Amino acid sequence: MAELWRAVAALAPGNEFLQALAQNAFLQNALLAGLLASLACGVVGGYVMARRITYIAGAIAHSVLGGMGAAGYARAVLGWDWAHPLLGATVAALVAAGLIGVVSLRAGQREDTVIGAIWAVGMAVGVLFIARTPGYNSELMSYLFGNILMVSRADLWLMAGLDAVILAVAVLFHNQLVAVCFDEEFARLRGLPVGLHYFLLLALTALTVVLLSTVVGIIMVIALLTLPAGTAASFSRRLGAIMAWAVAIAMLVTSAGLALSFGPDLPTGAVIILLAGALYLAAAGLAWLLRRG
Structure with missing residues (x-):
């Protein structure tokens, strides 16, 4: 791996980053x-955009603070060293997704x-746990506002595992998820268990939110989840193509954001979102001009 990084640096010897x-x-x-986050971001972002559940993703994103706060409290006060913030975030995200699905589909x-x-409520629970945790927990604050520079090797392995689960489920159930996203009534008439696959979609969204919280923070997760897919949708109507382009766009903006924020020491998450937003506006403007021409 070290040889790979040296080879990359040799391509541009004058580049500080x-x-x-x-x-x-x-x-x-x-x-x-x-x-790693871009892989899930592009795939699940396509489903989120097609199903129009952006605000559900936002609720899940903010609720993960409760799980992170509980995990941080358990580590500091109860001595549970295995209670990693990302593990707490995963549990909280899945619980929030399940609650939204149950109440929306069952309770009317x-x-x-x-x-x-x-x-x-998720944010409030997280704030209370953080307040009761001794000392200043900079790790939890980094997840709230985003600090990709604090990602550890252990975090990378957890992110890779979440990626593998998300991509495997998306491949195995792609047709069913597409049916639920675009024509729920038709899918129900064909005998497809719409409720089950809706829960599955919410679970994928929850896991992706956990991944993205390490990159741009809980506050800006919605933007990174939707902007690359929205940019790709400006030039394509096929969901598969949108997902592929969204992955590429997410990789571009995360890498470029990291590079551009390094020299002036700017918050990387904010730079990533600004790049994604600028690219989305440029793509939307270009698509509008092409339609008028």
Whole structure:
């Protein structure tokens, strides 16, 4: 792996970022984290855009603070060293996704009310746990606002495992998920268990939110989940093509954001989102001009 980074740096000997990348493990971890998160981001972002559940993703994203706070409290106060913040985030995200699915499909409640409640309650639980945890937990703050430079090797392995699960499920159930996203009534008439696959879609969204929280933070997860897919959708109507382009776009903006923020010492997550937003606006404008021409 070290030889790979040195070879990359040799391609541009005058580039400060590439030189630092070859020498610093934390930058290598950050770059790999962005690439790993981009895989799930592009695939699941396509489903989220097609099903129009962006605000559900937002509620799940903010609820993970509760799981992270509980994990941090368990490690600091109860001595549970295995309680990693990302593990707590995964549990909280899946619970939030399950609650939204149950109430939306079974209880007949207004979905927007449930989303708002889970959004607020998850954040409140996280704030309470953080307040009761001794000392200042900089690790949890990095997940809230995003600090890709703090990603460790252990985080990378967990992210790779989540990626593998997400991509495997997406491949195995792609046709069913597409049917649920585009024509739920037709899928139900064909005998497809729509509720089950809707839960599956929410679970994929939850796992992807956990991945993205390590890159741009909980606050900006929605943007990175939707902007690459939205950019790709400006020029394609096929979901498969949108997903492939969204993965490539996410990889581009995460890598470029890391490189551009390195020299001036800017918050990497914010730079990534600004690049993704600028690219989306440019693509939308170009698509509009092409339609008018």
